[in-house]
Amino acid sequence: MPEAAANAPMTETDHGVAQRRTVGAFLRRLYALTRKEVRQLLRDKSNLSIGLLLPVILMLIFGYGLSLDVRNAPVAVVMEDASPAAMDAISALQLSPYFSPVLVRSMHEANDKMLSREVDAVVRVPSDFSSALAAGQGRLQVIVHGAEASRASIILNYATSALLQQGVRLQDRSGGASGDGIGQVQVDSRLWFNAANTSTWYLVPGLIVLIMTLTGAFLTALVMAREWERGTFEALFVSPVKPVEILLAKIIPYFGVGIIGLTMCLTTARFLFGVPMEGSLLLLLFASVLYLFVALGIGLLISSVTRNQFMASQISLLVSLLPVFMLSGFMFDLRNVPFVINVIGHLFPATHFMALIKTLMLAGNIWPQIILECSILTAYAVLFIGLARLVTRKRLD
Amino acid sequence: MSDAHAVVGRHLHKRFLDKESGRTIHALKDINLDIPAGSITAFVGPDGAGKTTLIRMMAGLLRCEEGELQVLGLDVARHPQQIQDRISYMPQRFGLYEDLSVQENLDLYADLHGVPPEARGQRYQRLMEMTGLARFTDRPAGKLSGGMKQKLGLACTLVRSPELLLLDEPTVGVDPLSRVELWEIVEQLRRDEHLTVIISTAYLDEAERCSRVYVMHEGEILAEGAPEALSAHARDRCFMAVTHSAEPARALQARLLDACELVVDAVPQGGHVRFIVANPDSQHDPRLRSLLGDAEVQAMTPRLEDGFMVLMRRRLQHMGHSHEASLAAAAMSAEESTPQASADATREVMIEVRDLVRRFGDFVAVNSTSFAVQRGEIFGLLGPNGAGKTTTFRMLCGLLPASSGFLQVAGVNLRTARADARRRIGYVSQKFSLYGNLSVMENLEFFGGAYGLRGKRLRRRIDTVMEQFELGGLERTPSGHLPGGFKQRLAMAVGLLHEPDILFLDEPTSGTDPLARREFWRRITALADTGVTIIITTHFLDEAEYCDRIVIQDAGELKALGTPREVWVQAGHRADSFLNMERAFIDIVNQGRHPKTANTGAVIATGEVLHA
Amino acid sequence: MLNKIFRILTLCRKEMLAILKDPSSRIVLIMPVFLQSLLFGYAATYDLTNAPYAVLDQSRSGASVELLSMLDGTGVFHRVATLENEQQIQDVIDNGEALLVLQFGPDFERNLYAGQAAPLQVILDARNSNSAGSAAADVGAIVASFNQQWRQSQGGSAPALTIETRAWYNPNLETRWFIMPSMIASLAFLQTVMLTALSVAREREQGTFDQLLVTPMSPSEIMVGKAVPPIMIGLVQSTLVMLVTRFWFEVPMAGALLTLYLGLLFFMVSSVGVGLVISALSANMQQAMLYAFMLMMPLMLLSGLATPVRNMPEPIQILTYANPLRFAIDLIQRVYLEGVSIFAVWHDLVPLTVIALITMPWAAWLFRHRLV
The missing domain is CATH 3.30.70 (Alpha-Beta Plaits)
Incomplete structure (x- = not known):
């Protein structure tokens, strides 16, 4: 019985040797367990496709498929008055990059086009437009289809200001003197951090958060629960394996998958979609690693508590993926939500990582924010992984 | 700390809270144990006796709240990890990693237990011999047959020599040949390395080989002592x-x-x-x-x-x-039930199989097998693990298409026949396969309905099988919570609900105690008397004697066919000698495997062998 | 025939029991839908409701003050800082304190009086390009009306042109009016597909599917029996979201309830078909779950829920023809907001029917022919 020596009093050197032996055994077991996890991961097509294929699909969808930007919105123009003044008035729409106007003969036809969603809006030039304009009472009607509200309001705003400016110009001209001595404010907008003003720039960094959450929380939530469900833990527990080793062996491969996902995202973001990298890449990697630990911790915690794949998947969807979509400022700006929802949103680690990654990619190294968000993420990582360790006991009851 | 005893338990109690009913289950009641080091000790008893709970407690997997339990001189409650470092444990349901290969599963456990690489070669070889898994080292564990999985679990447990070996029903579903090998390994380990073995088993011939036996029932120890002392009760x-x-x-x-x-x-x-x-x-x-x-x-x-x-x-x-x-x-x-075929004059052929072949890739699971089964026969399919019994079964039931050959059950091929033809068969699979979260009654109602029973007729049939299989009082219990024996009875009840002509039973008695097996076979023989044809697979070779005819399959080939006595003769014995099916089985399989060394295979000691 | 129906009913009953018996799975079916519909209702908004801004007013003039007061009057813009110099612009934008900064040059008012163009610099934080875009458009509109007022106050002619605006079906252009009806379809979609995907896979994993296959039930009976319960659960979930939409968020319903349910039924049948195919293809629950998830993410994103389908590139728009959710969202919006009849949405019903006609028989065939 070699282990009997463990009970004997130890000398200093014995202690050192024993310690080295324990570390050796720890590493050996960790290696064996990790190799097992990696093999399982590589053999299971469904796991791997979520880890590696889904990110690519999402990248492409977000890069090419999704856009909130209004460009060339079809607008029906009802010319009940075909005078040159009327043509002038609506020329603003033709010149604008936001619209592609279609001339229709009657309001009736325009209505039909709206109903079938062929056009997003209708601009109506009433039959008395030119005479009314001459009398200083020109009137134009803009009608939008309100179902897709955000798009509709952008169209409405663009159309109104384009038409109004044109109107002012027309008035100036008809008034004869180009300068009647009255100045006007001219808006000179500058968009910082997203000079191209494309939603891709802000969606793609958010996607990184989504993908890390997917591999971190969703996949790991399943792996641990699967072992409970299939009873593979019972034999494993009655061995020298320590709970820490089991957890680490689960973390390592999925950490790898997460990093691969991150690399793919960053590469496509930078080179395919031209998203800038204003801040330090190193910092970005550091923050991502931190967040990956948070996500892994959440996944492990969920599955250790539920011990059931179905419940684990539902809960991890509810507490990790959904918040990324809804509450992290990924698609919807948290500034616009009620206060309570805003507070809830900030309880989720994803929200902090989201802010951080957008800043690092689009704005640069803004230190106070980086330090704050990184410390919050670190705290979450320690909390979740610690809890997962506490919950994972080598016990069946 | 006593060196003489590997396990010492005093006044052990264990209570579980049943979440479903909110009741507390008293799983162990005042258990006292003294298991000497270097011995082989068996725990026997019917379902719910508390064997598994006790073994799990020894392994440090369950909290020990009342009483005191010392394993290897250490208090289990305080030092579970230290104990787990020094013991090996095979749970009843050994969770293999199904996507890892046989070799990878073995390596994993060898690595975790710190078996040095130089010690592995010989051990692996021995284990592969025992389990017959040598041909399948690269196969994913999930693709092994039920019995092979069990054997692999056993092999994973035996990769190292611990100080204490805990085996919870290690031989359920394991064929007799492998059981012989297993016991040789266990005994050799005990001899050479002086390790202590604790085993729970439903096979009393195995318990008979142990130095000490504990008979348990409903959480209590009924009797303990050497096997001879316990035999003396009879x-x-x-x-x-x-x-x-x-x-x-x-x-x-x-x-x-x-x-x-x-x-x-x-x-x-x-x-x-x-x-x-x-x-x-x-x-x-x-x-x-x-x-x-x-x-x-x-x-x-x-x-x-x-x-x-x-x-x-x-x-x-x-x-x-x-x-x-x-x-x-x-x-x-x-x-x-009234006998369906009182006219025995024309022994109607219920199942006919000719040159049946099933391949999985280039692996031949069943090779040119032919047999016929008549109405009212009890027909046994025997063979070592992985012999192709379950595959044959699944083809007969229409769950798996045959690669080639002719196959008819009740006059049709169930795979291609109209759905109604399936009403004539009942099927009880190897693994419990009813809806675990539905209650006993809900399961019966569902399957009754699926077979087209309804209204009064359904009620009457349900009442009949409830009585016949003694399920009264359990109507509302979720079937997944039933003890093993009851699950098996419920599965039978479902299989017989629609009064089929043919009943397929795949290893129905694996892991059940002798008491339950007696009842089971009493039912089967009674059924056969009413004209129901019964096809059954089993690993208890003494059960072959209940069968009218048996086939023995090995590695997909049909090796013997006939009445038990005919098979005994085919194994090379005298027709009038006292037949021993275990012996016949081992001889036939060994003849097939090593034609030259026939009859020199190992013989399992099954109590006494009587010569007429 | 009667036997067939009876067997199907038996299977439906069993499926319902299996799904609803466990209290935790009942919770999982109701709570997330409820929470999500509330959450989406509040959080999913593209409407600019709170735009913090900072001012660097180097002109310190009456005109700039007047313009700013118009901005404040909207209730959307809130001044969070008054800046002293240009360096501070960087700070307030960087730390996210302000979404935009308005900068009036030193001779802003002078230019106005001189009858010249008076530039107003608007610096926007476009990390969220949507908010930035809305803010820019809002500022533009406010400045336009300021210009008109200015003209009048300076004795210029009354505005020659006025623009009347109207938004159909959503007069205040609230995102919620768009999001919530879409949720009626999409929230139910998520769990219905997941539930169906698990149904056969679970039976295969637990071995009960073999027991089912040896009964006289035909694959098509099993298929129907497996499809009906998730369809019903999906309809219940939809109803739940609809109640939240109608009564909690008070989005008025223009269409007929019956039309809506008829459309939902078509949608549920086709999504359950998709779920059954996934289920029949998967060897175990884990695969079913992951494949279902993997399919649902793109389907949700490309349904018009996140961004309009018309904004997508042509090839992707073609792909969405295989997406039941795309048609369901269109259908429900039309019925719920526009109040059209079932005949006006036939072009949504056709693809849904086609999807169901392909997936359902495929799944039934797979039940018996896919060997796991």
Whole structure:
């Protein structure tokens, strides 16, 4: 019985040797367990496709498929008055990059086009437009289809200001003197951090958060629960394996998958979609690693508590993926939500990582924010992984 | 700390809270144990006896709240990890990593237990020999047959030599050949390395090889001692009825078993019937004499199984619910349903198989197999693990298409036949496969409906099977929460609900204790008497004697076919010798595997071997 | 025939029991839908409701003050800082304190009086390009009306042109009016597909599917029996979201309830078909779950829920023809907001029917032919 020596009093050197032996055994077991996890991961097509294929699909969808930007919105123009003044008035729409106007003969036809969603809006030039304009009472009607509200309001705003400016110009001209001595404010907008003003720039960094959450929380939530469900833990527990080793062996491969996902995202973001990298890449990697630990911790915690794949998947969807979509400022700006929802949103680690990654990619190294968000993420990582360790006991009851 | 004892338990209690009902289950009641180091100790007992709970507690997997449990001189409650470093444990359901190969599973456990690489070669070879897995090292564990998985689990547990080896029903579903090998390994480990082995088992012939046996029932220890001491409970009460009539032995056995006030137990053995009388005086009871007819009676030395049966019988009587009632219910099937084929004149062929082949890739699972089964026959499929029994079964039931060959069940091929043809068969699979979260009644109602029963007829059939399989009072229990024996009964009840002509049973008795097996077979023989054709696979070779005819398959090939006695002759024995199916099985399989060294295979010690 | 129906009913009953018996799975079916519909209702908004801004007013003039007061009057813009110099612009934008900064040059008012163009610099934080875009458009509109007022106050002619605006079906252009009806379809979609995907896979994993296959039930009966319960659960979930939409968020319903349910039924049948195919293809629950998830993410994203389908490139728009959710969202919006009849949405019903007609028989075939 070699282990009997463990009970004997130890000398200093014995202690050192024993310690080295324990570390050796720890590493050996960790290696064996990790190799097992990696093999399982590589053999299971469904796991791997979520880890590696889904990110690519999402990248492409977000890069090419999704856009909130209004460009060339079809607008029906009802010319009940075909005078040159009327043509002038609506020329603003033709010149604008936001619209592609279609001339229709009657309001009736325009209505039909709206109903079938062929056009997003209708601009109506009433039959008395030119005479009314001459009398200083020109009137134009803009009608939008309100179902897709955000798009509709952008169209409405663009159309109104384009038409109004044109109107002012027309008035100036008809008034004869180009300068009647009255100045006007001219808006000179500058968009910082997203000079191209494309939603891709802000969606793609958010996607990184989504993908890390997917591999971190969703996949790991399943792996641990699967072992409970299939009873593979019972034999494993009655061995020298320590709970820490089991957890680490689960973390390592999925950490790898997460990093691969991150690399793919960053590469496509930078080179395919031209998203800038204003801040330090190193910092970005550091923050991502931190967040990956948070996500892994959440996944492990969920599955250790539920011990059931179905419940684990539902809960991890509810507490990790959904918040990324809804509450992290990924698609919807948290500034616009009620206060309570805003507070809830900030309880989720994803929200902090989201802010951080957008800043690092689009704005640069803004230190106070980086330090704050990184410390919050670190705290979450320690909390979740610690809890997962506490919950994972080598016990069946 | 005592060196003499590997496990010491004092006043152990264990209570679980059943979440479903909110009741507390008292799983262990005041257990006291002293298991000497270097011994092999067995725990036997029916479902719910607390064997698994006790072993899990020793392994540090369950909290030990009341009483004191010391394993290897350490308190389990305080030092579970230190104990786990020094023991090996095989759970009842060994969770293999199904997507890892056989070799990778083995390597994983060898690595985790710190088996040095140089020590592995020999050990692996030995384990592969025992399990017969050498051909399959690269196969994913999930693609192994049920019995092979069990053997791989065993191999994973035995990769190293611990100080204490805990085995929880290690041989459920394992074929006799591998059991022989397993016991050799275990005994060698004990001899060479002085390790302590604790095993729970439903096989009393295995328990008989241990130095000490604990008989457990409902959380209590009924008896403990050396196997001989326990066998002594049946002293002077064991007899063999040697019959010479044409009637199958199982008919006499059934009659004896039904006479429960006189007979504790009866089993067909060697073409005759072995029985235990209720008390030594009963042997002269005239009622017994008339039951036995012209059979001559020989006194037998009691086996552990006999002692166990006597003990359990006594205990059940003491507790008020009796085995007799169960047997009566089991026998009821015969009286209840009217014989469907009273006209035996034309023995109708119910199942016909010719040159049946099934390949999985280039692996031939079943190779040119032919046989026919007649109405009312009990037809046994025997063979080592991975022989292709389950594959044959699945093809017969239409769950798997055959690669080639002819196949007819009740006159049709179930895979291509109209759905209604399936109403004629009942199927009880190897693994419990009813809806675990539905209650007993809901399962019965569902399957009844699926077979087109409804209204009054459904109610009547449900009432009948509930009574027949003694499921009364469990209507609302979720079937997944039933103890193993009840699950099996429910599965049978579902299989018979629609009164099929043919019943398929895949290893129905694996892991069940002798008591439950007696009831089970009483039901089967009663059913067969009503004209139901029964196809069954089993690993208990003594059960082959209940069958009218058997086939023995190995590696996909059909090796022997006929009545048990014909197979005994095919194995190369004299027709009039006392037949031993275990022996016949081993001989036939070994003949097939090593044609030159026939008859020199290992023989399992199954109590005494009697020569007529 | 009667036997067939009876067997199907038996299977439906069993499926319902299996799904609803466990209290935790009942919770999982109701709570997330409820929480999500509330959450989406509040959080999913593209409407600019709170735009913090900072001012660098180097002109310190009456005109700039007047313009700013118009901005404040909207209720959307809130001044969070008054800046002293240009360096501070960087700070307030960087730390996210302000979404935009308005910078009035030193001669802003002078230019106005001189009848010249007076530039107003608007610096926007476009990390969220949507908010930035809305803010820019809002500022533009406010400045336009300021210009008109200015003209009048300076004795210029009354505005020659006025623009009347109207938004159909959503007069205040609230995102919620768009999101919530879409949720009626999409929230139910998520769990219905997941539930269906698990149904056969679970039976295969637990071995009960073999027991089912040896009964006289035909694959098509099993298929129907497996499809009906998730369809019903999906309809219940939809109803739940609809109640939240109608009564909690008070989005008025223009269409007929019956039309809506008829459309939902078509949608549920086709999504359950998709779920059944996934289920029949998967060897175990884990695969079913992951494949279902993997399919649902793109389907949700490309349904018009996140961004309009018309904004997508042509090839992707074609792909969405295989997406039941795309048609369901269109259908429900039309019925719920526009109040059209079932005949006006036939072009949504056709693809849904086609999807169901392909997936359902495929799944039934797979039940017996896919060997796992």
